[in-house]
Amino acid sequence: MSTKPAGNMFWGCITICVLALALQVYSSQPCDTSSSSCSSSSSSSSSSCVPGIHIVRDSPPNETLPACVTKLLVQGEVRTLWSGTFAGSLLLERVEFIGTSTATAEVDAFQSSPNLKILEISGTQIESLPEGIFGNLAELVLLYLTDNKLQSVGAELFRGLGRLRELRLERNRITSVSPGALKDLGQLQDLDLSQNALKDFPPDLFAELSGLQRLRASGNQLASIPQDIWSGRLTNLQLIDMQCNRITDLDTPASPHLKLQQLFLGYNQLRELPGDLSTHFPTLAKLGLHRNIISTLPDGLFGKLTELEWLDISENQIASLTQGSFEGLGKLTELNLGGNQIESLSDDVFKHLPSLQCLNLSQNKLSSLNGALLGEFGNWRVLLHGNSWHCDCELKELISSAQKNYTIVCEHPVEVRNQSLSELGKEVLCPTTTSAPSPPASASSPPAAPTASTPSPPASAPSPPASAQSPPASAPSPPASAQSPAVSASSPARSSPPTQSADSKTTSDSNAPSDSNAPSDPNASSPISNDSLAPPPQEQIKESRGAASHNGNKKMESEESEGDDLNWSSLSKVILPIIVPLLVLLFLFVLSRVYTRTRGYTVRPLDPRLKPVKMVDDENVKLLFVHDLPETIPAPQPLPAPLSSPN
Incomplete structure (x- = not known):
């Protein structure tokens, strides 16, 4: 192979590596407030507070949150939700903890955020939340606690959330829900308990959820549908998703559900309806x-x-x-x-x-x-x-x-x-079952002559032998017949000529002039000698054929090897300069992802039903990918007017 493709491949790898490293350094470079590049933005932000997204990357935060912050994105190594984290942020409406290492939370962590409307704590290490932690969030509308390690739901965990409309607890490790845990959620419309380890629900758990419209509890170990769902008090229920459980019987409600539009009971053990x-x-x-x-x-x-x-x-x-x-x-x-x-x-x-x-x-x-x-x-x-x-x-x-x-x-x-x-x-599918009948043979057509390989027809059996018709002519023939064994015995290595058959012999005898009175000479020799009719020795034929096939195989092998070398060399010139840079780029991409994840700059979207959206912080430092939560909260159906934003 020539050195030119290898050189091109080498310089291509070097170029891709330099570009990837430059892009990674540029994208992962944090904003240094002491540098001249950020001095103008820092001075402008300190002089006038612009409402927007604030980012916290450590625990506890090094600085007090600005009073005008309305949206807070927490990421990185935030191991504990401290009580003073949100102090002074009375206008805070939205807080997101996504993909952090949070494991514990204090009971008054959200005490100073009474106007909070959206709260998401997803993808953390939290195993339990203290009861009453959301007690001061009377304006909370959306609460997402997905992809954590929660094991149970306490009776007072959601106390005071009278305006909550959507509660999502999917993809945790919840094994039990305490009785009365949902009693204060009178305006709840969407409840998701999917993909947990629930085996049953306590009695009357859903009795107070008169405004519930969508109930999802798929991916658990439930053996039956709770009776309070069919009690007739959930008159606004529109969707029930109980897939992937162990339900064996479908009990009918006491009264018809006049608003239920979707019922999913797949992947269960129902035998009859x-x-x-x-x-x-x-x-x-x-x-x-x-x-x-x-x-x-x-x-x-x-x-x-x-x-x-x-x-x-x-x-x-x-x-x-x-x-x-x-x-x-x-x-x-x-x-x-x-x-x-x-x-x-x-x-x-x-x-x-x-x-x-x-x-x-x-x-x-x-x-x-x-x-x-x-x-x-x-x-x-x-x-x-x-x-x-x-x-x-x-x-x-x-x-x-x-x-x-x-x-x-x-x-x-x-x-x-x-x-x-x-x-x-x-x-192929419609073969003919009957064949066309063959035409009958005419009487005038002569019968086919027998060949050497087929036996003669039985019709020739009654014909008398030639020796019986002319006894004098066949009398001298025994000496000639007696001579043939001697000839065959004298040359055992030679075989009789295959072209000499009984039919040809009969034809030659019939064409010769017959004279019954002419004596036959037993010592007369045939004009064609036996040596000229004998085939060549079999050993010579085998040797010549073997040599020819050996030479042909050698030639074919050489041609195939030359063709393989040409094909591989041409393919390597095209493929290697493309594959090797791609592998290097993939390695650098993985390395950069590990580097940025350790620095705490990435937020992974955990919920597949929510689309990522680009959001920019106050100083336009970095693009963040967060969940597509609604910017404005529509009013619930039971309420007379939509929620108004705080002044």
Whole structure:
């Protein structure tokens, strides 16, 4: 390989390394207030206070927070929430602790921030919070305590949060919630307890949450849905998410939930559904029952769910469907039946679904379809892959006439297994079963002459031998026949000529003039000698063939090795100058991330449902990526007027 690509690669690596280091030094350089570059901004900030975001990177803070600060982002090595951290900040409305090393908090940490509306403590090492820590936050509207190590919720932890509308406690290690822990949250609308270790709830835990609209408790170990949810006091409930639990029975509420629109009970252990399901949830728009062990769908089960638009019953044990299984679902647009054990479908099973747009029948045991059912599909988006399709001529014609690209992979017959039906031609699936009859042989056509390799037909057996017809002519022939054994015995290494056959001998005898009175000379020699008819020795043939093949293999190996060398050299000239700089850049990127994380300049977004947004601090020193929390807090529905910002 030439040295020119290596030189280019070397200088490319050097250039990328220098640029990466320069960028890292520039981006991670903190603002030094003593330097001339920051003197103007420091003097301007000291002379006039501009409301904005203040950043705290140590614990306790080295300076008192400005009185005009409204948003506070805490990051870095903040191990304790001290009582004097927010002293003097009466206008503080939003505080975020994200990705810090906070492990403990004092009970009066937020005592001096009565106007706080948004508080987030996420991604920390906190295992417990003292009860009453939020007691002075009467204006708090959003409280996010996600991705921590909280193990329990005390009875007085949320005391005094009468205006709280959203409480999120997901992705902790909560095993128990004390009775009465939510009694003061009368205006709570959104409660998230997902991905904890809860096995049950205390009685009447949700009894006072009359304004609750969304309840999420997925990813726990709950065996049943709390009875106080169905008590009739949660009249504003719109969403219930109890997925990934251990629920075995679905109890119906005492009175219908007239506002419930979404019910998700997937990944549980439900065996059957109550017959009055549609009576108690008449306003449901989405129903998720996937990954349970439901085996039957009784007729009329969904009869009164006239508002249902999305139904997921996938990955259950349903083996058959009837005409009334989906009766009454006039607004249903998406139906998921994948991953069941359905073997066949009747023609009218989907006739009560006029608004259907997407139908999933994948991963079942379907083997065939009929024309009437394909006609019902119409313009639907239908998924049919993963079934036990028996590909034949009839199925091919039905799918071709539908003029839609259905994904059908054959299971039977064995000859076309794992092949797509659309790629198989009719000559493969529709073979001819009968062959055309052969025309009868005419009487005038002469029979085929027997060859040396095929036996003579039995019709020639009655013909008398030639020796019987002319005894005098065949009398002198024994001496000639007696001579052939002697010749073959004298040359055992030579073989008789393969071209000499009985047919050729008979032909030559018939063409020669026959004279019965002419005596035959037994000592007369043949004009063709035996030596000239003998084939060459087999050893010489084998040696010549072996030498030729050896030379050919040598030539092919040399050509292949030369081609491999050329291909590798050409590829290395192109690939190596690209791969090596990329690897170096990746290493520098990882190194820079470790460096900046130890300096405490990065904040990782923990909640996938919240989008990161760029925010700039007072001195425009650094861009920070924080959660996309709302800047303005909309008024809750029970309240007559929106919240007003403090003067």
